[in-house]
Structure formats: C-alpha cells, structure tokens
Amino acid sequence: MTQTPQTTPTSTEGTGRATSGRVPTRRAVVNRAPWILVSPFLILFLLTFVLPIVVAIGQSFTTVTRAGLFGEEGVTSRFAWFENYRLVLADGNFVDSIWRMLLFGIVQVPVMIVAATLLALLLESASARWPGVFRATYFMPYGIPGVIATILWSFLYVPGLSPIIDVSEALFGYTPDFLGAGTVLWSIANIVTWTYTGYNMLIIVAQLKAIPSELYEAARVDGAGPWRTAVSIQLPLIRPALVLTTVFSIIGTLQLFAEPQLLQTVSPAIDSQYTPNLSAYTTAFAYNDYNLAAAQSVLIALVAFVLSFAFLKLTNRSSR
Amino acid sequence: MRQVTRRELLGMGLTGGAAAVLAGCTTPGTTSVNAQPVVPAAASGEKVTLTYWAWLKDLQKVADIWNAKHPDVQVEVSWIQGGNDGGYQKLYSALAAGGGPDLAQVEMRTIPEFMLVNGLVDLRRYGIDEHEARFDPTLWSQVSYAGGVYGVPQDSGPTGLYHRPDLYEQAGVPVPTTWTQWAEVAPAIRDVGAYIDAFPLDDTSVFAGHAMQAGATWLRATEDGWVIDMAGEATLDVARFFDAAIDDDLVTTSTNPFTPGWYAAAAHDKIASLVGASWGDALLQSVSGSEGKWRVAPAPRWDHGYGSSFIGGSTAAVLANSAHPREAMEFAVWMTTSREGIDAMIEHSGIGWSPARDYIGASREGPSEYFGGQRYNTEVFQPASKDQNPDWQWWPITQQTFNILGDGFRRKATGGTLVDAVVAAEQQTIDVFRQKGLTIRKAEGR
Numbered sequence: 001m002t003q004t005p006q007t008t009p010t011s012t013e014g015t016g017r018a019t020s021g022r023v024p025t026r027r028a029v030v031n032r033a034p035w036i037l038v039s040p041f042l043i044l045f046l047l048t049f050v051l052p053i054v055v056a057i058g059q060s061f062t063t064v065t066r067a068g069l070f071g072e073e074g075v076t077s078r079f080a081w082f083e084n085y086r087l088v089l090a091d092g093n094f095v096d097s098i099w100r101m102l103l104f105g106i107v108q109v110p111v112m113i114v115a116a117t118l119l120a121l122l123l124e125s126a127s128a129r130w131p132g133v134f135r136a137t138y139f140m141p142y143g144i145p146g147v148i149a150t151i152l153w154s155f156l157y158v159p160g161l162s163p164i165i166d167v168s169e170a171l172f173g174y175t176p177d178f179l180g181a182g183t184v185l186w187s188i189a190n191i192v193t194w195t196y197t198g199y200n201m202l203i204i205v206a207q208l209k210a211i212p213s214e215l216y217e218a219a220r221v222d223g224a225g226p227w228r229t230a231v232s233i234q235l236p237l238i239r240p241a242l243v244l245t246t247v248f249s250i251i252g253t254l255q256l257f258a259e260p261q262l263l264q265t266v267s268p269a270i271d272s273q274y275t276p277n278l279s280a281y282t283t284a285f286a287y288n289d290y291n292l293a294a295a296q297s298v299l300i301a302l303v304a305f306v307l308s309f310a311f312l313k314l315t316n317r318s319s320r
Numbered sequence: 321m322r323q324v325t326r327r328e329l330l331g332m333g334l335t336g337g338a339a340a341v342l343a344g345c346t347t348p349g350t351t352s353v354n355a356q357p358v359v360p361a362a363a364s365g366e367k368v369t370l371t372y373w374a375w376l377k378d379l380q381k382v383a384d385i386w387n388a389k390h391p392d393v394q395v396e397v398s399w400i401q402g403g404n405d406g407g408y409q410k411l412y413s414a415l416a417a418g419g420g421p422d423l424a425q426v427e428m429r430t431i432p433e434f435m436l437v438n439g440l441v442d443l444r445r446y447g448i449d450e451h452e453a454r455f456d457p458t459l460w461s462q463v464s465y466a467g468g469v470y471g472v473p474q475d476s477g478p479t480g481l482y483h484r485p486d487l488y489e490q491a492g493v494p495v496p497t498t499w500t501q502w503a504e505v506a507p508a509i510r511d512v513g514a515y516i517d518a519f520p521l522d523d524t525s526v527f528a529g530h531a532m533q534a535g536a537t538w539l540r541a542t543e544d545g546w547v548i549d550m551a552g553e554a555t556l557d558v559a560r561f562f563d564a565a566i567d568d569d570l571v572t573t574s575t576n577p578f579t580p581g582w583y584a585a586a587a588h589d590k591i592a593s594l595v596g597a598s599w600g601d602a603l604l605q606s607v608s609g610s611e612g613k614w615r616v617a618p619a620p621r622w623d624h625g626y627g628s629s630f631i632g633g634s635t636a637a638v639l640a641n642s643a644h645p646r647e648a649m650e651f652a653v654w655m656t657t658s659r660e661g662i663d664a665m666i667e668h669s670g671i672g673w674s675p676a677r678d679y680i681g682a683s684r685e686g687p688s689e690y691f692g693g694q695r696y697n698t699e700v701f702q703p704a705s706k707d708q709n710p711d712w713q714w715w716p717i718t719q720q721t722f723n724i725l726g727d728g729f730r731r732k733a734t735g736g737t738l739v740d741a742v743v744a745a746e747q748q749t750i751d752v753f754r755q756k757g758l759t760i761r762k763a764e765g766r
Contacts, residue, residue, distance in 0.1 A: 065757030069466050069541050070435040070716060072352060076757075087755070093727060159574070160584025179574075181733045266579060268522045271727040285409045287720045288437060 060084055060294035084295035093273040094296060098254075098303060100185065101275060105253040105307075108189040113246055115193070116200035117238075121230050123201075124208045135205065138198040146195060150262040153191045158266050179267035187267075188259045196252070200245040207241035208234060243315050247308045254304045257281065276300045353640040354442045354468070361646045362392070368644050370395045370651060372636070373411065374425035375402040376669035385664055386651060393647045403427055404719065415439045415640060422642035423652060428462045428633040429525075431471050432716040436756075441638040442468035446646045454657040458708040459675045463635055465541055465713070471635030472652035473675035475665075477597025478628045478704035479529060480696075481617040482604060487514050487592040495593075495617050499561060502620045506570035514592040515585075519562055520576040521729040524722045525631060527562070527738075530595075531555040532709045535625035539715040539749075545759030546715065550746040552763060554625065559738040566732060573732065578603045586610065595619050597631040598701045599672035605690055612689075616696035618704060627707030632672060673705060716758065721749045 035042075063080035067073040088094055119138055123131045141149065156162050157178035168174055178187045211234065219229050257277040264270045272286070273279040277300065284293030362368045372383065372395055383395040398421070400407040408430065414420035415437060426434055434440050448469050452460060459473040483495055491512045493505035506516040520526050531538070536554035540547045549555075565571050575581035577594055585591050586607045594600065604614060619628050636652035638645045655661040657676045665671045666681045674681055684697040715721070728741025746762075753760040 066436065067757055067759075069546065069758070070432065071438070071758075072354075072466065155580070158581045158584070160581055160588065177574075181730070264522075266575075266581060268520070268573065268576065268730060269733065271522070271730050272723040273727065282723065285412075286404055286723065287717065288412060288433065 056294045056297055059291050060298050062291050064291060080291075084291050085299070088292060088295045088299060091273075093271070094276065094279050097273050097276045097279050098300075101254055101256065104185060104189060104256070105250060107186075108193060109246060109249045109253060111189075112193045112197050112200060112249060113242060116197050116245065117204055117235075117242065119197065119201045120204035120208060120238075121234060124205060124234075125226055125230075127226075135202070139202055140198065141195050142199040144195070146191075146258040147262060149195055150191055150259045153187070153194075154263060154266050157187055157263075179263070179269060181269040184263065184267045184269045188256070188263065191259050192252075192256070196249070200249070203245055204238055204241045207238045211237050239315075243312070247311060250307050250311060251304045254300055254307070276303075352438045354438075354445065358445050359643065359645050362644060364392075366392065368393045368647050370423060370642075370644060370648050371421035372397045372423040372425075372648075372651075373400045373407070373421040374398075374423075374636075375400055375407055376425065376665070376671060378668040379665075381668040382655060382661065382664040383651075385660060386654060393644075393651065395651055400425075403430065408433075411439070411639070412437065418641060420639045420641050422638065422644060422648040423636050424639050425474065425634050426471055426637040428459070428471075428473070428476070428630075428635060429714040429718040431463055431635060431637065432465060432714050433718065434637065435465065435470060436716040439640050440470045441640060441642060441645045442470060443472070443638060443645075443649050444469050446638075446649050448472070448649060448653070451653050451657065454653070454677055456675050456677055456705060458630065458705075458710050458712075459633065461710060462630075462633070462712065462714060471637035472649065472656055474634050474636045474652075474656050475599075475672035476630045476633030476675055476705075477599045477672045478701050478708070479533070479595055479597050479619045479631055480628065480700045480704055481593055481595055481619050482600060482614055483593035483617060484514075484589075484591075484613055485615055486613060487512060487589065491592070496620045497618070499620045499622055503561070503565060503570065506565070507568070509592045510570065512592075514590050515570070515572045516592055517571050517594055518575055518577050518582055518585075518591065519566060519571040519573050521573050521732055522726040523576055524725040524729060526577075526595075527558070527725070527729070528722070529597075529629040529631040530558045530562075532712050533619065533625050533627075533629035534558050534622040535709060537709070537711045537713065538721075540711070540713055541715075545761060546753060547763050548746060548750060548753075548760055549763035550721075550749065551743045555742055556739055558622075559742045563732075563738045566738075583607055597672065598697070598704075599632065601688075601690075601696070602670055612692045615691055615694055616700045618700055626709050628704035630705075630708060630712075633675075673701060715749075716756075717749065717752055720752060721745060724748045 061080055061082075061084065062077055063083055064075060064077045066075050122128060123135055123138075128134075144152075156164055159165050159175070159177075162178070165176060165178075168176055177183055215233055215237075216229065219233050224232065255277050256275045260270050260274045260278055261281075264274075272282045276296065280293045280296040280300065283289050283296060370393065372379070374397060377399075379399075380397040383397050387394050400410055407425070411420060411424050411426075411434075420439075426440075431440065444467075455473055456476075459476055460469075463469055463471040463473055481495065485495070487509065488495055488505075491505070491508040491514075493508045494501075496502035496505055502516065509516045528538070531554065534554045534557065536549070536552055536558070538548065538550040538555070540549075562571070566573055572585075575585060577596060578600070582591065583606060587609060594604075601616075604610065621627060636655065638648045638652070642648050655665065656674070657679075659679055659682075662674045662676060662679055662681045663683065666674075666683055680697055680702055685695075687693045687695045688697075725741060725745040728736065728744055729738060731741065732738060750760055750762070
C-alpha cells in the first residue's frame with residue numbers, strides 16, 4: 001500500500017477528513033476512484049449474480065442424507081462429486097425434456113425468425129401503408145404477459161370452450177385435439193410464436209432503419225426492384241440482428257416454463273418434467289431437493305451455452 | 321490504538337455480510353426443534369400475537385371470533401397460495417431462513433414432507449393428547465408419526481358418488497353400488513352420449529383414493545424404517561380395473577374433474593357421475609344450469625376394503641420457529657373442533673369435511689336446495705367418514721411419488737398401462753428414499 005499514515009489523529013487540516021487519520025497519496029486516490037465508483041454496481045452484481053451462481057454450482061456437488069424415518073436420527077451433508085449429475089442424466093424424463101426442447105427449437109425458432117423477417121421487410125418496404133399502426137399491432141402480443149397469453153390461448157384450445165373446435169366440427173366434422181400428447185408441444189409453439197414474433201420483428205426493423213438511404217438509391221439506380229433490394233441489400237445487412245434474435249430464441253426455448261406450467265391444468269399430456277426448467281422447478285420446490293435441482297439448472301445453462309456458442313461459431317465461419 | 325476508518329468499517333461489514341450469506345448456504349432444516357426444551361406457556365397477562373398462513377379464504381373472520389374472546393392471544397391470518405402452487409415454497413423458504421408463522425395450513429399428505437425438513441412441532445409435547453377424542457380417528461392417524469402428532473386436522477373430504485339421476489334414467493340403468501356394477505352400467509351411459517366419470521391421468525390423488533378404499537396402504541412407518549406395498553394386489557386390482565375402463569372407453573381421460581373442459585362437458589350433459597370428495601359439492605355448483613340436477617349416493621364399493629376414502633384434507637400445523645406453540649395449538653384445536661369454530665369455517669372459508677368426531681356443522685345438517693332437497697351430508701358423507709381405511713399413512717415424498725405415478729399414467733395415452741406405471745413408481749419411490757438415506761423395504765410376502 002502506498003498510503004502514508006499520519007501520526008496526529010486530530011489534524012486541524014480543513015479537509016473534512018479529520019476523523020480518517022490518513023491522507024492517501026494522490027496516486028492511490030486515482031487508482032482507487034474507479035473501484036469506488038463502480039462499487040455499487042459491483043456489489044450488487046456479486047451478491048445477486050455471481051454469488052447465486054457459485055452457490056448453485058456448490059449445491060450441485062453436495063448431497064444430503066437423512067437417517068431414520070424422517071431424518072430424526074441425524075442429517076449429514078457431504079461433497080458428492082458428480083453423483084447429482086449422474087442421477088440427473090440417468091433420469092430419462094429430464095433428458096427427454098431437453099430433446100423435446102431441441103425439437104421444439106428446430107421447428108419453432110426458424111418459423112418465428114422467418115415470420116419476423118418477412119413482417120419487418122414488408123413494413124419497411126416503400127409501398128407499406130400505415131407502417132406505424134401495423135408495427136404496434138404486431139408488437140402488441142409481446143406486451144401481454146406470457147401467463148395471461150397462455151390463459152387466453154387455453155380457452156381456444158379446450159374442447160367445449162374453444163370456438164375453433166366448434167367451427168371445425170360444424171364445417172368439416174373434424175375435432176382437432178390441441179392438447180393431446182402429440183399436439184400440445186405445437187400448441188405451445190404457437191403461443192410462443194404469437195408472443196415473440198413482433199418483438200423479434202422490432203429488432204430487425206431497427207436494423208433495417210439503420211441502413212443508409214444511399215445504398216437504396218444506388219440499388220435503384222442500378223435497376224434493382226423491391227425483391228432484389230430485399231435479397232441483395234437488406235438481408236445481408238440485417239444479418240447481425242438475425243443472429244442476435246436467433247441466439248435469444250435458442251436460449252428462450254431452453255427456458256420455456258410459464259406456458260407448459262399453465263397448460264398443465266388443461267392438458268394431461270404435460271407432465272411435471274415436460275421442459276428442463278419445469279423439471280428443475282419441480283425438483284426444487286415440490287420435492288425440496290435443491291441439490292438435484294441445482295445440478296439440473298447447471299446442465300440447462302451448459303446446454304444453452306453450447307448451443308448458442310455453436311450457432312455463433314457456425315454463422316461466423318459462413319460469413320468469412 | 322489505530323482508529324478504524326469508515327471505509328475499513330464498510331469493508332469489514334461487507335466481508336462479514338458475505339461470510340454470513342455463505343454460512344447461510346448450508347442446507348437448511350438439519351436441526352430438530354423437537355429435541356430442544358419445551359417452550360413454556362405465556363405468563364398470564366402477557367400479550368401473544370400468533371400468525372397463521374393459510375390459503376382458506378376469509379379465515380381472518382374466523383380468527384376474529386377467537387380474538388374477541390381471547391384478548392391476550394390474538395391471531396392474525398395471512399393468505400398464501402394453495403400448497404404446491406406457491407404456499408409451500410414460501411413456507412419452506414421462511415423455515416430455511418429461521419422464521420415463518422406460528423401456524424400454517426399444511427395438507428395431510430404433506431405433513432411428512434415438512435417433517436423431513438424439521439419444520440413441524442410435535443404437539444404431543446404440548447398436550448394435544450387430551451384433545452384426541454374430539455377428532456376423527458382416521459384423520460388423527462394421518463397426522464401421527466413416529467410417536468408424535470404433527471398437525472391439527474382442519475378439513476378433509478370423504479368420497480361419494482355424485483350423479484345425474486335423469487341421465488341414468490335415460491340410459492335405463494341403476495346407480496351403481498359396487499365397482500363391478502359401475503363397470504356394467506357404464507356402456508349404457510356411453511350410449512346416451514355421456515361418460516360415467518372422468519379418470520384423471522395426471523392427478524393421481526384420485527387413484528390413490530381408490531386404492532385406499534380398496535384397503536391398500538402404500539407406505540407404513542415402522543420402527544425399523546418404511547415398508548412399501550404400493551404394487552400390492554389391492555392396488556394392482558384397482559389399476560387393472562381402470563386399465564380396462566379406459567381401454568373400453570368407459571371413462572374420459574381427456575379432461576380432469578373440475579377443470580374448464582370438464583365443466584363445459586358437464587354443462588352439456590356429457591358427464592353422468594363422478595366419484596368425488598365431499599368438497600366437490602361447492603365446485604359442482606359452478607356447472608352452469610346444473611341446479612337441482614345432481615344427487616349424491618355412497619361411493620361404489622370394491623369387494624374388499626372400505627365404503628369410502630378421504631381425498632384431500634389439510635391441517636393447521638405448528639411450525640418449528642413458533643415462539644408460542646402451546647397457544648398456537650390451543651387456537652387450532654378451538655378452530656377445528658368447537659361448534660362456533662366449525663360453523664364459522666364453513667360459512668366464511670368454505671372448508672371441506674370437518675375433522676371433528678361428533679359435529680359436521682349446522683349448515684350441513686339440513687336439506688340442500690342445490691341437490692334437490694337431499695340431506696346428502698347426513699345421508700351419505702357422514703356414514704362415509706366413518707367407513708374409512710384406518711391404516712393409510714402418508715410418506716416424506718408423497719408429492720414426488722404422485723408425480724412419478726402421474727408421469728407413468730400419462731403413457732396410457734401412448735400405449736402404456738396403469739399397472740406398469742404402479743410397479744415402476746414403487747421402484748422409483750424406493751430409489752428416491754434410499755437416495756435420501758431413508759430406510760425402506762418392500763412389504764413381506766411379495
């Protein structure tokens with residue numbers, strides 16, 4: 001430390017630092033200032049972000065055993081190495097839930113991104129009427145909380161309440177089953193697509209607006225029509241936005257929770273481990289097994305990380 | 321001596337705080353309150369305020385009746401989410417943090433789960449035994465474990481057969497009194513476009529109720545550990561019975577009782593009957609245009625076992641961190657067994673069946689307008705509450721077993737069987753017990 005301690009604690013210097021008893025050198029103050037300025041952020045970041053992650057990882061390596069009927073003969077916690085991870089990976093339902101989400105993502109994410117891109121291009125095309133109104137309308141589902149959206153949609157899915165099923169029965173004599181074992185995943189995909197297409201569209205629109213108008217003018221001078229402009233100018237230039245929305249969607253897919261959790265009450269096909277997050281939630285809060293739940297959470301984070309990283313790697317390589 | 325600067329003080333505070341946070345990260349619920357000395361009763365004249373977290377509605381109105389008479393012991397009720405919908409999560413975290421209310425609403429089946437985290441006070445140490453005679457003996461045994469009593473039964477639900485006489489008449493079949501007869505008349509009910517019942521694949525508490533009625537006891541706490549008999553003959557018989565019923569399309573599995581789809585089906589005359597608990601009476605009234613159409617009969621019987629089963633049911637349990645367990649217990653006993661307590665809980669909170677041995681509540685003694693003037697409580701549910709499987713007990717991972725079983729039952733839709741699900745769930749339950757270090761073995765003779 002470069003501080004110089006002062007021998008007289010009751011200094012008469014009018015610096016207002018009388019009680020401190022030390023006068024740090026200027027250099028030390030300069031060195032320390034940034035840390036002091038970022039400390040409110042750092043402390044919150046450590047306590048609410050880093051610490052919980054560290055604790056979760058720690059918990060995932062711990063196991064608690066109880067003796068007797070209810071643990072009245074003693075409870076011990078010990079370091080378990082990878083025992084919790086072994087149990088989680090041996091749990092077929094949990095592994096199934098990850099595969100289920102991958103299937104969901106492979107279908108739903110491209111559908112949503114293509115739809116969002118199409119909407120954005122249409123709204124930003126020269127011939128669009130009232131783009132502001134439509135932009136707000138498409139974005140509106142995102143303003144509805146996922147929980148409310150799911151309740152709304154569930155009324156369109158439940159037989160006996162759903163006008164869609166009634167109309168289909170009356171017109172075609174066919175009764176669609178939106179909540180069966182084979183279909184409910186796509187009913188959830190429908191809700192997610194409905195909610196997030198507008199949001200992703202907005203990100204793409206923002207990127208489209210950033211394209212300098214000279215490029216459009218140059219394209220027009222070169223004789224490019226709207227189709228050619230979209231394919232050769234707009235799509236290549238909104239690439240960063242497309243990569244961003246896709247990565248967010250991949251992460252979002254693995255974190256799917258509210259929709260299946262709520263649809264559970266109307267669809268017997270959704271079990272307590274339907275999605276990875278639902279699985280971790282059930283393990284932690286219905287079974288009180290925080291250690292296994294921590295292992296599940298760490299695995300979910302790892303899978304999301306690997307997938308996002310792989311996607312970024314892939315897009316980086318192909319752009320070169 | 322060198323003075324400590326403010327900054328150093330702040331630094332020490334942060335380090336200390338972080339250390340405390342880390343120390344708090346050890347897995348909670350590892351010390352037992354029941355090994356510590358008994359908390360003495362409050363001195364006379366001392367003001368005691370009790371808190372009670374429950375999901376019953378308007379329970380404060382019930383507490384107010386007690387508060388008016390007991391100026392020294394005031395009870396404040398806070399509403400929490402029902403059970404696994406968030407209430408337990410809140411209770412578990414409060415317990416882990418060393419706090420929580422004096423009393424909490426805990427379902428019968430969840431009592432052992434709270435015991436596993438050392439969350440409950442053994443009320444025998446506070447003299448609950450003198451009140452034992454006031455409670456239904458079956459429910460009493462469902463709160464008694466390992467020589468202690470861990471909750472005050474608050475409400476429950478004996479099962480009966482809710483049915484639509486008009487639909488049965490249209491089908492030309494009698495209301496069944498046995499399950500065999502139930503299976504015989506079910507096709508006729510299908511012929512008039514209705515189902516005899518809905519079988520919930522994912523809410524296995526109903527299946528557990530049927531097994532309970534058939535005389536099964538899935539788990540028993542003995543001195544040398546737990547004994548499991550989940551895949552015993554009684555339960556497998558019930559599973560085979562409903563496997564056949566589902567295969568023959570006698571019951572619907574696409575919707576669970578008291579869910580939106582079920583209400584819609586019931587309103588369109590597509591549900592002819594329902595084996596359900598007594599608290600279903602209030603839910604049934606939400607079926608639009610159903611006034612006067614339903615009646616209640618005793619539940620169909622198996623050729624062994626009992627006349628009815630209890631589905632659902634909750635307790636008022638004294639939590640481990642209560643500073644006044646004796647007063648909390650006295651309030652809970654008053655609330656659940658005194659006439660004024662029971663009547664107020666029925667009127668304000670709409671509780672299920674009262675656990676009191678000799679009083680069902682004044683408003684339940686008369687004829688019911690909704691059920692076409694039938695005195696269904698005294699006719700059906702009161703005898704049903706006496707004809708129960710007395711051996712049934714819950715276990716520390718009841719919810720997990722139910723979920724495992726429910727996940728297995730769902731495979732019925734894709735070619736699995738209930739029988740396979742029961743056998744697999746027994747094995748998985750054993751695995752989870754062992755993983756937690758608890759002793760468990762299969763029942764003898766199997």
